[in-house]
Amino acid sequence: MSYLADDRKNETYLLMGNEAIARGALEAGVSVAAGYPGTPSSEIIETLAEASNQRKLYVEWSVNEKVAMEVAAAASFAGLRSLCVMKQNGVNVGSDFLLHLAGSGTRGGLVLVHCDDPGALSSANEGESRHFARLVEIPLLEPGDFQEAKDMIKWAFALSEEIKSLVMVRSVTRLSHASGNVTFGQLPENDSKAYFRHGGTFLDPLEGPLISLPVAYKHGQQQEKLRQAVDRFEDSSFNIYSGPEFPELLIVTSSACHLYSKEAINLLGVEDRVGLLKLGTTWPLPPKLMRKQMGRSDKILVVEEVIPFLEENVKILVAELAPEIGIKTFFGKKEGTLPKVGELNPDLVLDAVSKILQIDYEPAPQAYIKRAGELAAVAAPGRDLIFCPGCPHRASFWSIHNILQMDGRDGFVCGDIGCYSLAMLPTGFGTLKTLHAMGSGTGLASGFGKLGRFGMDQPVLAVCGDSTFFHAVLPALVNAVHHKSNITLVVLDNSGTAMTGFQSHPGLPVDAAGKEAPSIDISGVCESIGATVKVCDPFKLEDTQSTLLNLLEKETGVKVLILRQICALSPEKKSKKMYDMKIDETTCLGENCGCNRLCTRIFKCPGLIWGKEEKVAKIDDVICTGCGVCASICPSGAIIKKEVA
């Protein structure tokens, strides 16, 4: 039972931003929530899935973000409030539907929460999705703190229902994953009934079919909805100004950046010189409010993360208002006062403000910075990005790497999105040579596999995880089969969406709420579309390698090798050792010719350590998961595995 789903009105709790968002949806009476896991967004659906055991609520991990949007939209079409959740690039996946959904309009309140990842802390990109609001013409909100995260979601549902349009709410890592105090509101009784009305005319938004046609008419309506939204934005309490009436410098900001800005103003003690306009409704900008604030300062600094979205929108508005408010000097990402890439922080804002106001400010004494740097270099242990001890991916990539070397035709592997993306790095023996969007590994491979007629004879491989397989690999695989592309897809099936925390996916027999669900068999799917399919346990290195070599050399067309072994961190496996491992120090060859520390220099499972003094390898019993793989790589049989009784 989660207190998040209890009726505890007016009580205050320390909540993670994502929990606050989930609570907001519950307080809004959400009936359906759908999403695809992706850091930093995953806890929202997880929290709601847990709540679904207590409340009338349907929650799913959809196969991908586009389907998640569709599932949520269906609920809205049937008159229910629904929520759709994803990380930044998930919106790209769903964007085609998004465009048409903006045109067709919605019925029950429909809110899309996307969590952006400035600085790409857990992403392969620093993309952001705010511009989709402008692109498809729907309103965009950005909460500035944890309380707002909850309250704004509630408000977004009301707005969506009022204007009959999807509303986007953007969070960022530092909001989604940080925690702050949130005071709860009332939880409504959910007695909503689902019914899809479609008997009216095409032009009837409440009773007619939901489509984006006739385009000109619907597009006009959409713009009218935006106008209505702007009206609400003008006096929204999520847009807050603080500071002097005529500030020397006006900071315009949103989201977590408003906290950085506040701190910077405070540390510099310039509360009487700098004004802070924190916007919660960032698209479309409310012109009256903006005119009032912009008219009172000549210098404007826009503080935001990733692309200068707010900055550009403010500039356009200020240009339009120029006859009334005069010409302004802008600071921000465009002219370079703030960095154009990566996350912001209070220091960066502080630096910008002190430069603009020509204040001499040293963030920290030079000597301190120098000493801290030195200490970090010597005292902090090196922490490479590596696979966990006992990770099946290490074994899989060991085999893939080795057979590609043995094959000797300069074959390569197209990578995909998951923990296994790390195989770009030494921990995966640098095996991956491309890395793009979900499913792109197989799509690229499908293309590479057709270049034989242009003389390309390098073996082409792709990898994907089990969750990614369903998300976006399937269409690419079908494409490869249909076009007789000569490729080998290795499915790294670790039975879960491991990277984001073991969410369910269609290959598993459980759903988001932990209830039984039909699982879809990857090997059966691949076979039925005409691929040659083999299944191996990646911990059996020899078997895996000979199977893969055979596929590579003998078969043409699409070959699929499923490497099935549960993730080392999965709840079923954790703390259960299959083998007790030990090293026979008398046979360990160590640095000598014949081994040269293969286990600790190349294989590098963190469970193996190099005894510098004794010059032999050792097992770190605490870290070793007892997978036994290292015993099969040791050239001298010095690593010994004993089955745990």
Added chain:
Amino acid sequence: MHVFGSSELLEDVHQKDLCIGCGGCVNLCPYFKNHRGKTTMLFPCTLAEGRCNAYCPKVEVNLDELSLSLWNKPYDGSPLGVYKEILAARSGKKMAGGAYQAGGTVSALITFALKTKRIDVAVLTDRKELVPVPKLVTQPEDVVKCAGSKFMASPTLAALNQGVKEGYGRIGVVGTPCQVMSATQMRCNPLNTEDFHDPVELMVGLFCTWAVDTRGLIPLLSECVDSACIMGMDMPPPPSEIMIINTGESNVEIPLDRIRPLIPKACSICPDMTSEWADVSVGVVEGKSDWNTLIVRTDKGADLVNAARKAGYLVTDKMPEENLQHLCVAAAGKKKRALSAAKEKGLLNTQQEGQRAALRIREDVVEKILAEDVEEVCRT
């Protein structure tokens, strides 16, 4: 002998396309593997000196050192190397017969050596489909299963290294000249290991003018015949310009013009046609397809041949003078061509800083070989 590490081996041999895939560096450690005839390195090794480099027959091979170690005299460049006598030979009545390449002398000598426990295990070359694969054989009756020449460069020595790893101390090796050269370097304890024991008890060398690249030949063969039906292959001596593929029912001829482009570059600098560092060396005899040429080089070799003959495993005969003459000319010709090719490529006695030679031979011997008239030399 200068010994370097695996990075030099990659630079000097692999990157220069001089690897013959002999298997000398395979199974010593986890880094070198041979798959379908091609030797590759899986991961970099950082050691400055290693056995991979020491054993490789294509880098820093010092023939003087080998000769001093084996024969107690400097290398003199004579066409057929050191030998006691040259005979014609074939397997005797004690051998049940088999798919021998020629007279079955090799199979007979190895079978006999295993039977009489002169060796504990033999390093032979079998094939899996068309790919030559090294094999450790301990049972005398299994020797004939490896009969017949696979005219492809084979990683045979991977089995020697495997045998040493498994603890065998009296191994018999059958190999081509490059393989024999590699194993001989190993026998000379190049890394000065303490309590070194030479694991090779018997070295049977094959004659070889050149081999064919496995990965190149297989598609060509598959193009000409159903590869599942291939029983054996033969390369009749010059002037014949064909390779014969025996499919059991018929013989398919492939013109050498199609084979020659598949000869590894490594063969062009190989100075040895008759496995000069072996106990006995075996080749074919012109015009007598069921006989072998047998060169007896060492006391141990002579003893084996005599005992095998006495026991009915081997039959020998005198070798006609004319054949000896041809053999000598062929061997001297190969040596001269190889040294001049190696010299031209800067691989002979290389002096430049930071560069290594493939072969080191005393300069006066090089000059003698390059200047000699092969017919002339073989007349005496």
